[in-house]
Amino acid sequence: MNMLQRPLAACLRPLLFGTTTGLLLCCPLPAFGADPLPQDAPATATPATRPDPNKAKQLGNVTVTAQSRTQEMEQVPIPLQIITAKQIETLAATDLSKMSLFVPGLVVDGSQPTQPNYQLRGISTSDFGIGTEPAIGVYVDGVYAARSGGALLAFNDIQRIEVLKGPQGTLFGRNAAGGAISIVTNEPSDKFEGKVVARIGNDGEHYENALLNIPIDNDMALRVSVLDNQSDGWVKDQANGQHYGKNDDWGSRAVYRWNVTPDTRVLLSWDHERLDQPPRPAFGLVALSNDTNQRPPFPPDPSTYINPLTSPLYNDAINASENRQFDGSTLTVDHSFAWGSSTSTTAWRHFNTFNDEDNDGTNHIVTYLDTANIEHNNSWYQEFKLAGNSDLLDWVSGVSFYSEQARQTSQTNTNTDSLDTLAQNVDGAGLPLTEISQGLQALGLPFNLLGDPWREQISNDGNTKSYAAFGDLIWHLSDKLDLTTGLRYTLDEKKFSWYNAPRQAAAFDQTVEALQTNQVFGIPIYDLLPPQAQQALGVFGNNIIFPNAVGIPVQTSNSWHDFSPRVVLDYKFTPNLMAYASVTKGYKAGGYNSLQVGSLYAPEKVWNYEAGIKTVLPQYNLLFNASVYHYLYYNLQSSVLDPNTTGSGIPFYIVSTSNQEATGVELEAQWQPTDALRLNFTGAYIDDTYTKGTSTSGVNLAGEPTGEPFFSGTAGLAYTWHDVYNGDLEFDLQYAYRGRTRCNDDSQVQGTCLVTPYFTIGGSTQRTDGRLDWHTPGNSWGVGLFGNNIFNKRYVVSEGNDSTNVFGTPYATITSPRVWGVEFRAKF
Template sequence: MPVVTVTAQSRTQEIQNVPIAVQTLAGSALKDVGVVNLADLDAFVPGLSVEPLQSTRPIIFLRGVGTLDYGIGTDSPVGIFTDSVYVGKTGGSLLNFNDVKRIEVLKGPQGTLFGRNAAAGVISIVTNDPVERIEASGLVRVGTRGAVHTELLYNTPLAEGLALRISAIDQRDNGWVRNTFDGKRMGDDGERGVRATVRWRRDDSDAILGWEHGVMRVSGPPVFSLTGGKIDFGGPATWVDPRKQPLASDAVPNAQSRTFDGLTLRVTTPLRHATLSSITAYRHFNTQNWQDNDGSVNPAAYIGIGNVESNSTWQQEFKLSGQTGALDWVGGVSAYRERATQTQHVDLTTLSLDTLIRHAAGSAPYATLTSLAQGIGRATGNAALQGLSLAGLPWRESIHDKGEYRAYAVYGDLLWHLDPVTNLTVGGRFTHDDKRFSWYNPPRIASELDARLAVMQQAQLFPTAVALKLLTPQQAASLQAVVARNVEFNNAVASTRPFPASRSWNNFSPRIVLDRHLTPDHMVYGSWSKGYLAGGFDSLGVNGYYDEELVTNTEIGIKGRVRALGLSYDASIFHYAYTNLQSLTLVPSNAGAGVPSYQVVNSDQRATGAELGAQWTLNRIWRLNGALAYLDQTYAHYVSPGGVRLDGQPAGAPRLSASAGASARWPLWNGTADFNVMLGYMGERRCNADTRAQGTCNPGGSVDTGAAREKVDVRLGWSAPSGNWGVGMVVTNFTNRQYVAISTLGSVVGSPYSYVTKPRTIALELRGRL
């Protein structure tokens, strides 16, 4: 039976001895079936949900806990770490896997050892370190829709105790859907990356210096109309299945990009009675995301949104670990600094502004002014006014955010061997967070409109309309104000200069774990832990902030193996109470301004769940694995922005999710054949009164959003007798299922839209190695 080791507790341990609900996936197995990043992974980890609706801003939930806020003012409660370095929730979180050894998914609060961004759990990505032997390998896959996937690896010793490892990956295809607006294909892949690592070992000291670089250039996310391309304010009852609609996207620009660089130094050295470890890391990325937000080419519904972000982080951690008699201990200090800028743009036209304002407030200012100008022009003989039109002119609003954050922590974790079969673990982390933020929403940019408004002013349009009693003085003043002021980002205190704010938080997050080996191969455990996520700021709402989030989790579990059967298993049940979970929610219309607005909302949630996993080495050929998760998650206290009280109603996470896999290797044609299949299932989302009314959750409806999902990835391959080369076929999304996720942002102009997942991909593979 293979032994799996993990570092979930900042110690190298066999997974069956770790009293945490943790699921591991081998990097080689993921590569075999074409899993290239976290977005492909979630189907095979019950309880994990990753929505890559935008390549630079994925939405990640674990055990039903996550955030919909994509601004730089907050973090996610699901911590993502690569080689123990925090990579954040945006630009660094969805990089393609490059030379990955394994992935550990730790469920439940992990704040004591991983920090403040682990209130819901942790996804820990562990890469391969250099070794002192020559290794060289390559892989090329060529598939449908022009897909080409390439991986290269070279590892070599440079001197005694010194080794170099370089790996590169490139993935691209032509896109899976054609845009009827311009004939270009969308939904494409276009990402490449390189990792170079040097390892120096002397005596018991170990130093690893690594650099990672990644570039992504793809089209904007394809979005599909829910109204057949028409302006329709009828709501979910009139929506049509977007999978049966053509893609029609007229946003300009319409693209996504990311450039990422990371530098990490990990040093481990023995002291007299302990081991000292140091991690120093720097990360920087630039991202852009421009996309259509109405899903149509109707100029009266035009909305385009752009997000431009730059982020730099520096991290330093020192850790001491050792054993003293019956005590196995870990302690450390860490410092974290982040500087981030974000500019969010909203592009509209005077036609779409008329649609929005007419629906919300009953007036169409630009159509009204066009009619007045042309009418007065004809009546007065003013040629400049006769031909004047304000229809279809571009309008852009922007909000510029800057954030500077510091976090400091001290932590300790003590494992006490009470007797040969019983362990007590006690740990805690004290964290101080300090955040500074600023907002700046300058006046809208509409140069063509301003030029035509100047013509109106020069022609004395408004005094003339009042004199002719076509407008009252109040109506004239109102029209002049509407066309001059911002619609979306309109806070006066941040319109002339950045508006600053700062806040700080302190927290202590403890954990207590008791585990006991019933036999050498079977262990039971119970744990109580608390988690914390620092507060933050609403990137779209000036002077809006989030309070800290707190979670308390109680869990009991059992792990073991039956050696005679080649079977290992784990099972747990848990209950958590999550306080002040924050999210950013779109309120389609604001009664005062008649325009959509984002608002910070908070809720208290609670959940009870159970998880079961098993791995079975059936014989020399077959290995099987499976996992099952049950979750009953509800709101303890929550009133939606629409005023609906949802206490006791489901928060949205499905009750059931599951995964299963099978792999086999057997002799064939003097070589070795291999087969691998991974199946993932996520049950229906549990809707509540608010999500049903919005249409964002409606399994069985005309759009079927929130329906149960399944994913099947398959590989069939053969390796030559020498083992130096092989061929294979990889099928991703074997059953060719496509699913829908709804965005209601376009509803403000009667044009809601949706995202649709990718169809099946079939690729042929050639591998080689020295």
């Protein structure tokens, strides 16, 4: 399409229409280990003793939305890390959680893909409920993924991922207070293209993806891609033979492009994904016998915990499953004028998720507990953008509207045997249901109050509308000095409701009713029971787990508004050296705790102060970037486990509010000393502490660490041998390190820090991935051997304390073992 615009506007238009990573279409930056030359370019060797300065320049060729123009990387005044399609392929990653460790400062917990957690520079939102908002914005082709249920999808025809650190609210919008992750997919091209990738590996792994790009005529093209990811799982449940850690994910994507006129383009995309696999396994930490009626010691003693990395798995959740159905469509219409560009983006997203998992790590009926999260979500997004430029300034402005309708049900499933255990451990009331049942049967009365299912649940409806207007100006004060000023106004309107349903225990209620209606000597059996027994049955006639506002619909509505500014000053000392300083504000809307009826929390706000340098040294084929930052985060919301929220001793998740501050340094280096050898290093240091906050035990957390490690980093090398069997042989090795958790007075209760004789939670983690790959010069076909976590480093990630203070059954989440396999590729 021959858009009538100047080169600056040509790269500004993707910025406006596709958000930050859209501009990367103009001039991509290779990620670590990636070949700086285009993937289809012919291989031309450069003598090792004569570095090519153009390669160093290519290391810095990257464009970002924040500046609204094409710039080499060393001239972009924001901290960012780019993940290319080649890096995704090299690491054989199927979603972002499989490779986030290679982005220092970024943590993506994908152990529950329908309820993932994103953390960047120590900032995250741990609550997955529909009443909260994430602090890290995830965007796919410029469209915001609001809910966690649709925020971690399988990679499907990805062009690149851009991780932007620090508040990105001016152009990205609401809920990017901690940063933004922008995913860009490939658009249809005018060239016929096809590609097939197949992998087979250990634990029954088989992965396939295929794409076909079809030019329809001079003005139209269609691109279709599909993927299928399957495996047998890496651990077997000894209770029922179920395999956990399985992959069962299928997705498809179709994109249609129509150049209506030389100045007008239409893009229409459709995405679909079907996920259906077992939930996250829960490894029990207390050794138990095969007698499923055995109650564990209470309270549990951490010094006797068994090692979950070597112990068998016993889970017995009746409806154990995690599944998702996702569909989405995006319509983009852009047009160029003599003075600039305009774009309209219209998007629809829909998903249903179900996640039911074991929460006691045993198969004992007397400690049975599982929880289920069920969500239904529909969202619409509309955005209009305008952009232009002159000798004095480059500008972008726009308005947007977002609407979401969400429903959520939070279930807790147990049984009357487990509630008897609760009565004994929490209330010191013995085993009332057992004693009543045994007493009745001793009298020859066939009544049993045990073995009956028990369910409690809270249902929520949420309706959100968000309106925004924004503008961003780059003032060219001189040939070397630029001043950027940006401002976004956001208005959020929310309606939210809770309904805490009366507990469901039909079989138990029928038995109690039978005791009331059946008589002995003309007297109801119920009336013959001792007063203590009648009192116990009366207690079990009500909700035990969610006791507040039972059967009473509760509704509320609130609105919040915010102005989020951005100011950046950057100076180019030379064409290859730039320094910058910035002040940015981030904002996250207020909301509600889905499990706490009537709760309300205020918006979150963060101020970030940052300075950095970006440089390329052509004579050494070296790129080096560094930044230092300090942020102040106000009213940060976290979902935490409170052992005594209800006053009954039953643990309950609440939303805790705190203020935090952090100071950090980030470094990035890429060096290509020869045509064959490429080296990379990225490191991050952060000192993140509370300035205000209280632990669940009432301890003042001010001055204590938030848990974020001091250090994290990655290092890697890639080497290419040319003319090996008429192709290129590439070796790539990447290493990632994340330091130990900085524990505080609440860490052990939350399960993020623990030291036992056999394992540690919160220690440092390491991972090494590698690939040996051969391919033809034009990449028409190739074969590769890959390994993830080559040295099989395994870690206990967290301790689940949902049932610790009730049943004495703590459980652990652990990392998966080494993955290896072989990959075959064909391209035509």
